[in-house]
Amino acid sequence: MGPGNAEPTSSLMTDLLRKAGGFAVIDGGLATELERHGADLNDPLWSAKCLLTSPHLVRRVHLDYLEAGADIIITASYQATIQGFEAKGFSQGESEALLKKSVEIALEARDIYNGLCSDCVSDGAGDGRILKHRSILVAASVGSYGAYLADGSEYSGNYGDAMNLEYLKNFHRRRVQVLADSGADLIAFETVPNKLEAQAYAQLLEEENIKIPAWLSFNSKDGVNVVSGDSLLECVAIAQASKKVVAVGINCTPPRFIHDLILSMKKVTSKPILIYPNSGERYDADRKEWVQNTGVRDEDFVSYVNTWCEVGASLVGGCCRTTPNTIRAIYRALSNRSAALSPLK
DSSP: OOOOOOOOOHHHHHHHHHHHTSSSBOOOSSSHHHHHTOOOOOOOTGGHHHHHHHHHHHHHHHHHHHHHTTTEEEOOOTTTOOHHHTTTOOOHHHHHHHHHHHHHHHHHHHHHHHHHHHHOOOOOOOOOOOOOOOOOOOEEEOOHHHHHHHSSSGGGGOTTTTTOOHHHHHHHHHHHHHHTTTOOOOEEEEEEEEEHHHHHHHHHHHTTTTTSSSEEOOOOOOBBBTTTSBBBHHHHHHHOOOOTEEEEESSSGGGGGGGHHHHHHHHHHSSEEEEOOOSOOOOOOOOEEEETTTTOOHHHHHHHHHHHHHHHHEEOOTTOOOOOHHHEEEEEEEEHHHHHHOOOO
């Protein structure tokens, strides 16, 4: 389906972008910040482990990103699955409660932030924090099947020849239902590595009549296709065809690839394009760690932002290894851009 046949974009995203001046800020890396605050994430649950051990740290990181200017915060449910929690000995009911908890923590952080804004007489706290009343959305994160496997296949999209559409839909079904009813504003299907999983998500949204909107965000390692080798254009077309998907984009991808990926996506979608790359560092799936000194500095990362917006991005943030400092710099860049594009009063 081409851009001319698109369904109207959800008012949720339209309203957010309008109120934000045309460009909105997504938060940054969660796991990096949790570790900086002392969390041990050496676990198949990864950042979702903190839902069990240290929810206060998750709340703190959400608040850090809000104070850095984020308009959208993404929950700590990326690697939180019912199957993963059950493998740890939790019942299905307990597992579902933990999924809901990921959203509750983000909502609490938003409430705390709004309270801080009410107590502040200006848009800043004098210490670099951005305390500004604005529309803030909570996006419930859904990681790929590969993220649940915790074997690096989220970065390859290779689930084996036996994988099929029905299996993926059934794997994700209950988690999507629970998160959709948890109070989140939208669902973020993140780091989608192949076309099959994109199809599964789009069909699930329809089959379960999910009431809140969603976005689909793919990852790429060559700047042309998604990581599985599937056509990015075909993957984005799936998002374009879904009435329930309100934005589509790229995450957890090196910044150097983003410009060309935006241009490619624009060929097949009229929906808002979101971009939240990683720091550019390389992930070693065998050692399960990021290779140091392979990324870009915050100032270099942010230098791309205006170019990305010029070619079509509407929402910009960061993924793995980006920090509140990165997001604060993105906020300032987008604020300056919005001000420059606004008509004179």
